[in-house]
Amino acid sequence: MITWILKGVSRCTPHKVTSRLLSTFHQPDLKAIAKELENFPGGSIDLTKDNETGIAVMVINNPDKRNSLSGKMMVEMSEKVDQLEQWAQGKGLILMGKDGSFCSGGDLAFVKKALHYGAEMAAFQHHTLTRLHNLPLISVALLQGHTLGGGAELSTACDFRVMSTSGKIGFVQVKMGITTGWGATTRLVSLLGRKKALQFLSSAKIMSAQEAHQEGLVDHILQNSLSHNEELEACKQWLGLNYCNYDSNLLQAVKALIVHCDSSKDTSKSLKYERDVFAQFWGGPAQKAALAAKIKHN
Numbered sequence: 001m002i003t004w005i006l007k008g009v010s011r012c013t014p015h016k017v018t019s020r021l022l023s024t025f026h027q028p029d030l031k032a033i034a035k036e037l038e039n040f041p042g043g044s045i046d047l048t049k050d051n052e053t054g055i056a057v058m059v060i061n062n063p064d065k066r067n068s069l070s071g072k073m074m075v076e077m078s079e080k081v082d083q084l085e086q087w088a089q090g091k092g093l094i095l096m097g098k099d100g101s102f103c104s105g106g107d108l109a110f111v112k113k114a115l116h117y118g119a120e121m122a123a124f125q126h127h128t129l130t131r132l133h134n135l136p137l138i139s140v141a142l143l144q145g146h147t148l149g150g151g152a153e154l155s156t157a158c159d160f161r162v163m164s165t166s167g168k169i170g171f172v173q174v175k176m177g178i179t180t181g182w183g184a185t186t187r188l189v190s191l192l193g194r195k196k197a198l199q200f201l202s203s204a205k206i207m208s209a210q211e212a213h214q215e216g217l218v219d220h221i222l223q224n225s226l227s228h229n230e231e232l233e234a235c236k237q238w239l240g241l242n243y244c245n246y247d248s249n250l251l252q253a254v255k256a257l258i259v260h261c262d263s264s265k266d267t268s269k270s271l272k273y274e275r276d277v278f279a280q281f282w283g284g285p286a287q288k289a290a291l292a293a294k295i296k297h298n
């Protein structure tokens, strides 16, 4: 098994469907994928932009399912990133979940119906989250409650992570029989290095705010006993006071420079490899067994 991963992913796989997809799936047709993803409803992605402060808030809104992402929400997130790319007055972005929980990954109802669609979904998410990561805005993920699986992946697409004292974060993918599908391996290696990425991804450990802070994954822990709204205000202050004090043109230039200077590390090949490996496991026996087991990651 390991040999074929290391050699590349063009080998005949245990799953006929993904094998077929890999052989035909080189240039993702993002419009066609979006159309397909829209067939999986639920939740929304809401965006508010404040031209005065220059700080936007993007809310993952699916609280009944702990803000897990449906196909429709993936499409909406991409559309909101389009809007943010055009926001001239923008300085900062806060990505958060509705009602005190960040995101528990993919909506399992969607996941179960999309077991034939892993490569496409991953390609779509890679495109959106790379653009989110490279926005000319200074971005913070506000991690309240649980941040799990794909949710933990989303958090790595932001420049910073701010967490509630009681927050929990875990890259639980291996527990779900899969590898990362939304680009977190590529981003984690770049963010924290190989050793920490390996520790998080191979253990599926769920970390407290203190542990995640110690590991360097979380940049700031919020003061205890604030309400959810007070935590948002505190996060805005942390972002605003530290990083959004200057003119938006200057700050956008600073972020664009950093993205540009980092482009020597072209991630397109590693993301392609990441989603090819992901597609080998998506829909496979280990994932099906994990889904049937209805695992709770507390």
Ligand SMILES: C[C@@H](C(=O)O)C(=O)SCCNC(=O)CCNC(=O)[C@H](O)C(C)(C)COP(=O)(O)OP(=O)(O)OC[C@H]1O[C@@H](n2cnc3c(N)ncnc32)[C@H](O)[C@@H]1OP(=O)(O)O
Pocket: 064, 065, 066, 068, 104, 105, 106, 107, 108, 109, 111, 146, 148, 149, 150, 151, 153, 172, 173, 176, 179, 180, 181, 182, 295, 296, 297, 298
């Ligand atoms: C896509 C993939 C990837 O990385 O690429 C992934 O994301 S893999 C990772 C996928 N994520 C997961 O496996 C998360 C599984 N869920 C959990 O571990 C747990 O629900 C927690 C997120 C820790 C929350 O526990 P807590 O005790 O606070 O609440 P709870 O379990 O009663 O959950 C409240 C309601 O949200 C639902 N719920 C929670 N997470 C969900 C998810 N990812 N998809 C669909 N529904 C979900 C529960 O079924 C429940 O629905 P009812 O009220 O109707 O019973």
